[in-house]
Amino acid sequence: MLKVRRELVWDYPIPAEPERDDGFRALYVGRVLDRGTAADVRSLGLPLIRRLLDVAPCRREVLEFWRWWFAASGSQHGDPDRSTAEVPAGRRVGRAVPV
Numbered sequence: 300m301l302k303v304r305r306e307l308v309w310d311y312p313i314p315a316e317p318e319r320d321d322g323f324r325a326l327y328v329g330r331v332l333d334r335g336t337a338a339d340v341r342s343l344g345l346p347l348i349r350r351l352l353d354v355a356p357c358r359r360e361v362l363e364f365w366r367w368w369f370a371a372s373g374s375q376h377g378d379p380d381r382s383t384a385e386v387p388a389g390r391r392v393g394r395a396v397p398v
Contacts, residue, residue: 302342303327307334329355332365 301318307330314320317327328351331339340348348355352365 301327304331304335304339307331307339325351325354326356328352329357332361333357 301324303313303317305313308327311323311326314323317323324347328343328348331343332348332355348365349369352362352369
């Protein structure tokens with residue numbers, strides 16, 4: 300069951316059975332990744348995010364982050380706490396400053 304938060308799709312009609320509408324699911328995944336909270340991401344689940352990531356309409360930076368995150372580990376969904384993935388050169392912010 301896809302739990303839809305109306306605030307994220309205020310401009311789009313919600314189908315009676317959103318989990319059966321592939322187009323709506325892709326739209327909703329994109330909205331959650333762009334504008335949602337951690338709780339929204341958890342409610343979607345990583346398998347659904349991974350499956351729809353390449354068709355979900357979201358900002359390029361968001362898409363790059365999630366691709367990096369899933370590539371961070373050899374596991375099914377990626378786990379950045381277990382390994383490190385190279386940050387794309389164009390996305391490096393700078394050096395950390397010691398405190």
